[in-house]
Amino acid sequence: xxxxxxxxxxxxxxxxxxxxxxxxxxxxxxxxxxxxxxxxxxxxxxxxxxxxxxxxxxxxxxxxxxxxxxxxxxxxxxxxxxxxxxxxxxxxxxxxxxxxxxxxxxxxxxxxxxxxxxxxxxxxxxxxxxxxxxxxxxxxxxxxxxxxxxxxxxxxxxxxxxxxxxxxxx
Numbered sequence: 001x002x003x004x005x006x007x008x009x010x011x012x013x014x015x016x017x018x019x020x021x022x023x024x025x026x027x028x029x030x031x032x033x034x035x036x037x038x039x040x041x042x043x044x045x046x047x048x049x050x051x052x053x054x055x056x057x058x059x060x061x062x063x064x065x066x067x068x069x070x071x072x073x074x075x076x077x078x079x080x081x082x083x084x085x086x087x088x089x090x091x092x093x094x095x096x097x098x099x100x101x102x103x104x105x106x107x108x109x110x111x112x113x114x115x116x117x118x119x120x121x122x123x124x125x126x127x128x129x130x131x132x133x134x135x136x137x138x139x140x141x142x143x144x145x146x147x148x149x150x151x152x153x154x155x156x157x158x159x160x161x162x163x164x165x166x167x168x169x170x
Contacts, residue, residue, distance in 0.1 A: 007036035023065030122156035
């Protein structure tokens, strides 16, 4: 979809498009109302501005839009191709082994019990081992810090999804 097409969508269709990027209803409503955008950069800046001004409840709503990585089979499926993907990259990333997958599942459960929401991280370019290290490091934070960390990660995810929505690489 082009920026012009997004700008011209009826409000309900624009809301559906923005919901593919972030499911916070307040954020979606603000994005729909802010159209038309003059450039992708302006759209991204407005998305960030609206996101940063939201309340914790809006962040938690957005976090609920992510799939929960808490069971072994979904983790094994998610990282099954890690080795093949890594072979084409400069950095050597090992495939996720069972120990890492089990530790991720346990860490995700501990995280959700501690903070009341799932672990949010922009996973793009990260191996299972890197994700595990980030999760373990963040488990020692207080809740307010972790809400902010998760919100910052959500902002990165939303930026990537907006680019995908507009067909922009990177």
